[in-house]
Amino acid sequence: MIRLLMPVFFILLAVAYLVFTFQLPESQIGNPNGPRYFPALIGFFLLLISIIYCIQEWKQRKEELEEVKQLFTGRTPYLIGSTLVLILIYTFLFERIGFLYSTILFLGGLLFVVNGRKKWLINIVVAVIFSFVSWYSFSELLQVSLP
Amino acid sequence: MRKWIGFISVLSLLIMAGCGGSSSGDGEGGAEFPQEDIEFVAPASPGGGWDGTARAMQKIMSDEGIIEENINVVNKPGGSGEVGWQYLSGQDAHHLAINSSLVITNNLLGQSELTYEDFTPLGILTTEWISVAVPPESEFEKGKDVMEQLKEDPTSLKIGVAPGLGNNDHLSFVQAAKEFGVDIPKVEFLIYESGGDVVSALLGGHVDVATMSVSEAKEQHNAGKFNMIAVSSEERIEGLEGVPTWKEQGVDMVFPHWRGVMGPPDMTEEEIAYWDDKISEMVDSEAWQKVLENNEWQSFYKDSSESKAFLEEQTKNYDELLSESGLTD
């Protein structure tokens, strides 16, 4: 049954997109429906193709999804979850405490999570050096403005 | 464990292999207003007119020693200037941003809460003039002929414009059309992404008429690839003496495509005076004349108080034109 999740999601997406499309304001210039034609075309096409997809998946409903299962084995959920949390923190800090410090924290955190606590020395050294080098080369050499 | 060291050194090498950057002098100013580095905000990606103006100002102000402090240019593209100006509104008087009529029209079109009144206008620097062009084999010889045709049948011609509706190229055409009583919302404008695309559409005969800045059209006109039939300036333009102005064709209209600078809101008198001083010094420099010449910009200098009055008058004009064009009610 889990196989039907994706097709149903796409069908809902297509429907939602079509609803938004028909709610678009009318254009004051030229053809009032101009902005809607192309999105409507895509929306209906996606709807049609998702229904075909749904039927295809229904036929194979007995087969297991091996790849997806792997997502929930071992450290994977922990790794992906912590990475997302770290990214959120990074995004929050990026413009507040500046590129250099936030990147050291972000990269350091990632390395501790992924590479493990035992290799703390390598983690810290890599995080500091890499952040500094990229900060230096982007903002000083390439003159890209970083916060 | 030497492996990762190898990697880091490779990567560092690659990243550092940039170009020779500029070393920064010390930025200690006097005790007075500019106490830190100056920042010019170009609310667009590098390469366009806003960015070019900001970088030219940076270059001249530091090279000619007009400003001692370091000057940095930052690009804040997005939302037709909105992102950059939004950013400016939270800064102090060390930060200036380049502006143009979009600071007025974004608000009128409902795309922005900000207007020029939310900032401190510091000056208008340059303008470009806007032309109407047709293919060389076109039956139209004057802008007037195009308008009369459109008056008869507004859907009979395809008009190329870039990079969006409500910009100067579009609105100057609208203003001229209005004078002739054309039913403007019915006119078929084809919008291209960049000025270059409009040029190629006209050269390839995919549009009948195009409106674009004079600098974009000049080379093609001189090469006989297409024919400029009207310009929006007060008098005929140097080097294009054969092209009549709209005024000569009976349309009372002068339509500049100006660019200026503004600062954040609530600047002190002293800060405004400082910038008036520095900007007018820059505008008088020879290097600035060279920049104008290279970019085919015309000088259009107005100081801070003149700018304010100018922006007010422009707002009225744009408001009228936008509703005329059908973009606003």
Add this chain to the structure above:
Amino acid sequence: MGVDFQNVIEGLMVSIRPLNLLWVLIGGFLGTVVGMLPGLGPATAVAVLIPITFGMDPTSALILMAAIYYGAMYGGSRSSILLNTPGDGSAIAATFDGYPMSQKGQAGQALTISAIASLIGGLFAIVGFVLLAKPLASFALRFGPAEYFMLMLFTLSAIVSLSKGNMVKGFIAMSIGLILSTVGIDLQTGVHRFTFDIPQLSEGIDFLVVIIGVYAVGEVLYNFIGIDSLGSGKKKVGKKWITKEQWQQSKWPMIRSGPMGFLIGVLPGAGGSIASMLSYTTERQLSKNPERFGKGAVEGVAAPESANNAASVGAFIPLLTMGIPGSGTTAVILGAVIMLGLRPGPLLFENSPDMVWTLVNSMFIGNIMLVIMNILMVGLLVRILDTPPKVLYPLILVLAFIGTYTLSYSMVDFYILVIFGLIGLAMKLLNFPIAPLILAVIVGSDMEQNFRKSVVSHDNYLNIFFASSVSTTLTIMTILSVLYPFFLGWLQKRKQKQA
């Protein structure tokens, strides 16, 4: 064809002046580096150099900026091949077979062949430039909205048809990409679509953020699966030099793709992404064993690399003959040379032929320098694969964020990046092809605009498909490319029955 060989020789003399050679070297190297990094592309690199080119001789500035542009085409494929993380649209096709080659332990050879292919494509394009610049420029002008629309539709359908046995998933990926491309202000009418009042969305979603998200971030997350069971790195990188057999396999694909990429590059607005993807699909359809493609076929790396470099040379034709920039990067270059007082336009060839031919010759020299430089770097680059994955992937993630930030300095892009990273992960897990999504995001909005412009021009929907001989041809090819896989399947079934 109006080429004055006197001018060509004079241009050669100017271009081998030591200072100009140095600019080519610097530009080519810088281009290679920025091409490798996610998000940083030639357009950014050229823009960064604008202040430095102030006060330079316009010809030298043009040489330098052009070298960055084609240098980035060489560099772009490096990260595609080694890490499956392309930095730009034109490098995507290099992942199709380049990354599988890497996984088979042939990273060194993949890098070498892609450099050689770039050289061959570049040389073809330069010869084409010398002989055909003017007639091609007028041919390109005949491409109106209808022709562009059909060209894009054809490329999309060709890419979807690649998703073997799973065209449905390919079409879904394509539709999602097209949906994403409709976000932002509608160019033709000024109506805001699907922006939900977020000002950063009003100019649409930057396709580079999508590429970095789906490929780089998605790849990192995907590799977290089973990362503990991977060893300490030390993958086999294989030999550096290519074998005779590999040369035989990729010789003709490289030679065919050069002119093809060049022609597409000449069209303003088409560019390297379309050129490389079309040459890839063409080679696959011409191949006697198409099943090798996607599993590390050497010609699958050679063809698109030859095409995208040829396209980058072709993009200079509209710029130099008509003053029309044909791509984002050439637009920035145009802006920069205008600041220097040079006005590329229809008269440039007449007024300063020396400059045009100096540039062309410098491209020739630059391509040769770049191929040497890139082959020398192969040994260094494959060492990236020596890094333990547990250190490498966090670093890629950080580079992805920096690259994204430099695109528009906006935090909103960080959220978009993460969302696309997750989408990329899901697509990899569920076996959705990624290329149709990315290509749709790249060409989607142009496709719609051209579609609507051509409706205005031709008054009837059906006329678009047969507006001219060019669009009729493209229409037929589009239909064939969708039907071809079905036809193949049918043929195989029949064979099986007979056997």
